[in-house]
Each structure stands twice: as C-alpha cells, then as structure tokens.
Amino acid sequence: xxxxxxxxxxxxxxxxxxxxxxxxxxxxxxxxxxxxxxxxxxxxxxxxxxxxxxxxxxxxxxxxxxxxxxxxxxxxxxxxxxxxxxxxxxxxxxxxxxxxxxxxxxxxxxxxxxxxxxxxxxxxxxxxxxxxxxxxxxxxxxxxxxxxxxxxxxxxxxxxxxxxxxxxxxxxxxxxxxxxxxxxxxxxxxxxxxxxxxxxxxxxxxxxxxxxxxxxxxxxxxxxxxxxxxxxxxxxxxxxxxxxxxxxxxxxxxxxxxxxxxxxxxxxxxxxxxxxxxxxxxxxxxxxxxxxxxxxxx
Numbered sequence: 001x002x003x004x005x006x007x008x009x010x011x012x013x014x015x016x017x018x019x020x021x022x023x024x025x026x027x028x029x030x031x032x033x034x035x036x037x038x039x040x041x042x043x044x045x046x047x048x049x050x051x052x053x054x055x056x057x058x059x060x061x062x063x064x065x066x067x068x069x070x071x072x073x074x075x076x077x078x079x080x081x082x083x084x085x086x087x088x089x090x091x092x093x094x095x096x097x098x099x100x101x102x103x104x105x106x107x108x109x110x111x112x113x114x115x116x117x118x119x120x121x122x123x124x125x126x127x128x129x130x131x132x133x134x135x136x137x138x139x140x141x142x143x144x145x146x147x148x149x150x151x152x153x154x155x156x157x158x159x160x161x162x163x164x165x166x167x168x169x170x171x172x173x174x175x176x177x178x179x180x181x182x183x184x185x186x187x188x189x190x191x192x193x194x195x196x197x198x199x200x201x202x203x204x205x206x207x208x209x210x211x212x213x214x215x216x217x218x219x220x221x222x223x224x225x226x227x228x229x230x231x232x233x234x235x236x237x238x239x240x241x242x243x244x245x246x247x248x249x250x251x252x253x254x255x256x257x258x259x260x261x262x263x264x265x266x267x268x269x270x271x272x273x274x275x276x277x278x279x280x281x282x283x284x285x286x287x288x289x290x291x292x293x294x295x296x297x298x
Contacts, residue, residue, distance in 0.1 A: 004049040005098070008034045010091050020045055021054070021230065027085060027101070030077060034099045039230075039280065041254050044269045050277055052298045055097040056284050057228040059296045062100065064226035067197075068190060074222040075102040075213065097297040105213030105221050109157045110171060112183050114191030116150040117206035118143060119233055119246075121165060134167040142243040144206070144235070150191055152184040155209070182220070183212060194227045201290040203249070204240055208232035229287045249287035254280055 008016065008023045013032075016023040020040040025032040035054030039046050065074045078084055078101040081092035088095065115122050115132065118141050122132045130137060133153040141147075154171045155163040171180040187210055195205040209231050211224035225231050235246035245256070257276050263269055272280075288296050 003051040004037045005054060005094075006038060006049050007036060008094065010088075010094075012087065012090065027087070029104065030085070031102050031104055032084070032088065032095075032099060033102055034095065036098075039251070039254065039272075041251055041258060042265045042269075044265075046254070046269055047271050048277060050280050050284070052281065052296070053284060055298055056288050056296045057225060057230055058098045058100065060228050060288050060291065061225045063292050064194065065222065068193065068222065068226065071190060071193065072186060072222045073219060074226075075105055075215075077101045077103055102223070103215060103221070105215055105223050107157070107211065107213045107223065108175070108183070110166075110174070110183075111155040111157055111163055112187040112210045112212060113153045113155055113165075113207060114150050114187050114210075115153055115207040116147055116191065116195055117204065117233075117235075118145045118147060119206050122153060122207070125165065133165050134169075144240065144244065144246050145242040150188055150195075152187055154183075157211075186210075186212075186220075190222075194232075198234065198291065199237070201293075202237050203287070203290055204235040204237050204246070206233035206235055206246070227291075229284050234287050249283045249290075251280075253283055 007018065010025065013025050016025045021036055021038045023034040023036060025034070035058040037049035037051060037053045039050050039053060062076070062079050065076050081088065081095050084095070084101050118126060123143055125132050126137055126141065130139060132151065135151050135153070138148065152168070153165055154168065155165050157163060168180065168184065171183070190210060191205070191208055194208065198205040205227065208227050210222065210226065213221050213223045215221055229250035232250060233252065234249040239247040254272070254276060258269065261270050
C-alpha cells in the first residue's frame with residue numbers, strides 16, 4: 001500500500017521537532033504543523049503508517065476549529081498552502097491538506113478530557129475504585145455505559161511515557177482555581193457541542209481530549225487537534241450496547257489488534273498487517289464523512 005508520508009523533509013527549513021504523529025517546523029513567529037501518516041498507540045509509533053491519515057485528521061480538525069471559533073479562539077493562521085509564508089511555496093503540494101500554519105502559544109501542560117461514556121482508562125479506573133479522577137460514579141456501570149452527565153477528567157501531558165489522569169485539585173494547584181474552572185467548563189461545553197453534532201450523524205462521541213495554550217496577549221487558545229479519531233472515541237450509535245465492545249471509528253480497532261497479538265507494550269511493537277492498516281484507514285474515512293458530510297482532499 002503506497003501513499004504514506006512517514007516523515008516530511010522540507011529543504012530550506014530548519015529541522016522539525018518530530019512528535020509521535022506530527023512534524024513541527026519553527027518559522028520564527030509562527031509554526032508549521034505537518035500531519036504525517038504515522039500512527040501511535042500505547043505510547044509507541046507503529047509501522048507502517050496509515051495512507052492519507054494525516055490529511056484526514058488535519059482536515060477534520062480544521063472542520064471543528066471553524067465550528068468552535070465562536071466558543072473559543074484557536075491557533076490557526078492559515079490552512080491553505082497559497083496562504084502560507086513564501087518560504088513554503090516550493091512545498092505547497094506536499095503540504096496541501098495535511099499542514100497548517102499556527103500562531104505560537106504557551107502550552108498548558110494538561111490534557112483536558114471530557115467523558116460522556118465509560119471506556120478506556122476511565123473504565124479501568126472505575127472497576128478498581130468506582131471513581132474516575134476522584135469523581136464518584138454510580139455502582140454497576142458496564143463498559144461503554146453512558147454516564148449520568150459528562151465529566152471532566154484532566155491528565156498530565158507527558159513528553160515521553162504515558163499521560164496520567166489527575167484529580168481536579170491537581171489542576172487547581174498548578175494553574176489556580178479560576179483558570180482550572182475555566183478549562184473545565186470550556187472542555188465540557190466543547191464536548192457537548194461535538195457530541196450533539198456527532199449524534200445527528202448517528203455517531204456517539206464517547207470521550208475526547210482538548211489542548212489549550214495562551215497567546216502573547218494571554219488569551220486562551222484552542223490548539224493541537226480537535227475531536228479527531230486520534231484524540232477521541234467515536235462509536236456507531238446503532239451498534240452501541242453497554243457491556244460490549246462498541247463498533248468504533250477510532251484507534252480502538254488498532255488497540256484491540258495489539259491486545260490480541262500478545263505484545264507486552266514495552267518491547268518494539270509488531271508490524272501492523274495490511275488488513276489492520278486498511279481497516280484503520282476505512283474507519284477514519286467513515287468518521288470524516290459522517291462528521292463533515294463530505295470527502296477529504298487526499
């Protein structure tokens with residue numbers, strides 16, 4: 001399967017900082033974010049990449065950024081290569097659909113997670129303690145149960161290793177009560193907006209994470225990616241049944257394969273077979289089509 005951009009190489013620009021899935025170029029007063037086709041799970045980058053994944057997720061984020069702009073400003077400066085700085089002109093076709101130019105921001109070092117359903121690390125924590133991030137939940141909930149109301153469960157942002165769920169008090173201690181409360185209320189508002197839109201397309205937005213930063217003027221900005229299948233769980237509402245593994249349009253398909261493979265999650269991960277690569281691509285495409293009502297530019 002061809003058409004995978006594993007890493008970007010842009011002669012004439014400084015070497016990028018390569019994250020798990022993005023290449024970040026410092027343009028001076030701005031940043032160029034290039035969404036590659038790398039896929040990560042359990043804090044490992046998997047081989048091979050997923051063809052077109054970077055374009056799908058970049059364009060989906062831009063869709064959400066546009067629709068959320070009335071609720072919070074974001075870091076986007078340009079999404080089309082024709083509007084990028086002149087130094088990027090030689091690379092327009094490579095960057096088309098998979099890159100954005102953004103303003104620099106002071107990143108708030110917490111992931112702001114909203115959960116409307118019980119899944120993932122939240123479900124594991126609930127089974128042990130009946131709580132998530134210190135929030136008491138009703139007894140007897142099953143995997144994929146709808147929560148009585150959406151909850152805010154922040155997590156640390158780890159440069160390496162795994163992010164860790166923390167209680168709201170940890171956020172207050174680090175950021176101050178006012179900023180912590182603002183992030184909580186904003187996270188839940190954005191989640192409810194996204195969940196309502198997804199529901200109209202027969203999708204459940206089970207949970208999602210947002211990242212925020214502050215601009216030079218101190219203004220709060222929505223940054224990174226927004227409500228993509230990499231940062232969220234999307235389920236098919238018609239196949240959802242509490243107590244069972246939901247039919248998902250996100251990375252859970254890959255996680256399930258990795259879990260079944262016997263991999264210890266510490267050693268180098270196994271290479272993804274082509275049916276898992278294709279299945280992941282198909283799920284990301286389906287999520288994009290349902291959420292936006294259109295096809296991505298691939």
